[in-house]
Amino acid sequence: MLISMEKTCTITGKPFTISESEQAFIEAMDMPLPTIEPEERIRQLMATRNEWKLYHRTCDATGSKILSAYPPESPYTVYRNDVWWGDSWEGLTYGKPFDFSKSFFAQFDALQKVVPREGTSVFQSENCDYNSHIRQSKNCYLNSLVVRAEDMYYSYWMVDVENVIDCCFHIKGKSALCYECLAFGTCVQGIALQECYNCNDCAFCYDLRGCDHCLLCSNLSHKSYHILNKPCSREAYEKLRSEMINGSYASWVKAYQQYAEVRQNALHRAAHTINCENVTGDHLFDSKNCLQCFDGDTSEDCSNDVSLNDAKDIHSCYSAGWPRCEQLYNCAVSRGCSAMAFCRYMWFCNDMRYCDSCQSCKHCFGCTGLRHKDYCILNVQYSKEEYEALLPKIIAHMKxxxxxxxxxxxTVIPFAYNETSAQTYFPLTKAEALKRGFRWRDEKDAPPDVTKIVPADRLPDSIDEIPDDVLGWAIECAVTKRPFRIIKQELDFYRRMRLPLPRIHPEERHLRRMALRNSYTLWERACGNCKKAIQTTYSPERTEKIVCAECYLKAVY
Known part of the structure; x- marks a missing residue:
């Protein structure tokens, strides 16, 4: 009978626990138990994914200029998206028989560099070239991790939205006309919301459910026309809203400062879990038996994961689902896959190990960029009998x-650490990243092709005073001094919504929103009300009032 096992992380020296269920799953996959703690496993996976950076480089197939997640100096072979998805190349062309005089990873690395890669992950979309990891969308610009969006800009991890700017983490329901919203769902005309669901015409609010026409409120359920958690008349609501959201940057700053106080003084749930059974982690919906999992829905029997959708028996993975995935271990970005380990960017694959960017394949090992293939090793085709005879020898060699x-x-990861989502969730300095063995890319923005660069503090206060000429300017970020542009669709949105022009670079705005999210670390604390033991992503030194699920429900509902 298995019991929970305590181990020490070989990277950080911290103790970590391997549960009975996780041990059983890993042994069933015929894999050794992990030697590094769950957070470090997720860091490794995130370090394989460039979610934001886009570069101009040359397509290695056509010679045309393309947008790419890989910078010009990258040693990888990169094709324009339509060429990569086409049938002008064949992954087996690049295969080489396994060489037992070399390490597996050295051979895998060499294969990775020659097999073509798509420049950006954009498909089934219209007018969405300037995005990363987007599908089934239209008229979007500088977003990442997007499904079924329209007219969206500078947003992250968004599903089923339209007319949205500067938002992140929308997974449940459909939303529209939202700005500066974080961890929300089914909201219309939401301005500066966090943890709000099924809300209409609310602004500067935290943790609302089924509310409408609320300002500066928190921890409310099914309320209308409230200011600072107190009922108000329609006239009072509209008067205050027009004072807060009137196109003036000064008014916006004042309102946002009030919002920060509302958020700080609100009750905070130890874990944001809805309709879940036997789960630990945060931001989980309709799931059961998920331990130390984050940002997931409709999943079960999982552990140590980030980003799940319709997932079962998933362990130490990043981004599994969309559609259903089953029995995955230590994989990054899996769609419709099962029975895989140590894979990245896989679509509708089964029984794969150490593979990258394959589609509709099964029974493959150490392959890259294959489609509709079975029984391949390092992109070499074998018969079933040959594959089953050779694979144990390779595994013994790896052992x-x-x-x-x-x-x-x-050394096999294709990106520098600061190009990837790992830097967002687990930030390191350049020195720290290099010490750990990651690469680092020093960046410098190219001079913008504009008529002039205007410091942010020189912009007119009101959106009404901003001329159309701003579309030909660059604004110098008030924080980083990096120049950024305003596009016409964005300007039209601000004018329509009575919002001021932003003074901060889009990347810095994204980082500030992400800083409002807690980390993927669980801490032991006591409920701020009943004092019972709880697990939460709020660290012990945080000063907000953190309460258990029972105390939260009594207070809010």
Whole structure:
């Protein structure tokens, strides 16, 4: 009978626990138990994914200029998206038989560099070239992790939205006309909301459910016309709203400062879990038996994961689902897959190990960029009998070199650390990243092709005073001094919604929103009300009032 096992992380030296269910799953996958703590496993996976950075480079197939997640100096072969998705190339062309005089990862790395990669992950979309990881969308610009969006700008991790700017983490329901919203769902005309669901015409609010026409409120359920959690007349609501949201930057700053106080003084749930059973983690919906999981819905029997959708038996993975995934271990970005380990960017694959960017494949090992293939190793086709005879020898070879059961070494990861989502969720300095073995890319913005650069503090206060000429300017960020542009659709949105022009670069705005989210670390604390033990992503030094689920429900409902 298995019991929970305590181990020490070989990277951080911190203790971590491997549960009975996780042990059973890993042993069933015929893998050794992990030697690094869950957070470090997620860091490794996130370090394989460039979610934001876009570069101009040359398509290695056509010679045309393209947008790419890979910078010009990258040693990888990169194709324009339509060429990569086309049938002018074949992944088996690049295969080489396994060489037992070399390590597996050295051979895998060499294969990775020659097999073509798509420039950006954009498909089934219209007018969405300037995005990363987007599908089934239209008229979007500079977003990442998007499904079914229209007219959206500078947003992250968004599903089923339209007319949205500067938002992130929308997974449930459909929303429209939202600005500066975070962790929300089914909201219309939402301005500066966090943890709000099924709300209409609310602004500067935290943790509302089924509310409408609320300002500066928190912890309310099914309320209308409230200011600072107290009922108000329609006239009082409209008067205050017009004072807060009137196109003036000064008014916006004042209102946002009030909002920060509302958020700080609100009750905070130890964990944002809805309709869940036997779960630990945060931001989980309609799930059960998920331990130390974050940002997931409709999942079960999972552990140590970030980003789940319709997932079952998923362990130590980042972004699994959309559609259903089952039995995955230590994988990054899996769609419709099952029975995989140590894979990245896989679509509708089964029984795969150490593979990258494959579609509709099964029974493959160490392959890259294959489609509709079975029984391949390092992109070489074998018969079923040949594959089953060779694979155990390769695994034994990997075990002898200490490679088996470990995710890809940092030398095989295609991006610099500060190009990836790992830097967002687990930030490191350049020195820290290099010490750990990651690469780092020093960046410098190209001079913008504009008529002039205007410091943010020189902009007119009101959106009404902003001329159309601003579309030909660059604004110098008030924080980073990086120049950024305003596009016409964005300007039209601000004017329509009576919002001031932003003074901060889009990347910095994104980082500020992300800073409002807690980390993927669980802490032991006591409920701020009844004092019972709780697990929460709010660290012990945080000063907000953190309460257990029972105390929260009594107070709010």
């Amino acid at each position: 002898s070199r200490g490679e088996w059961g470990h995710f890809w070494p940092y």
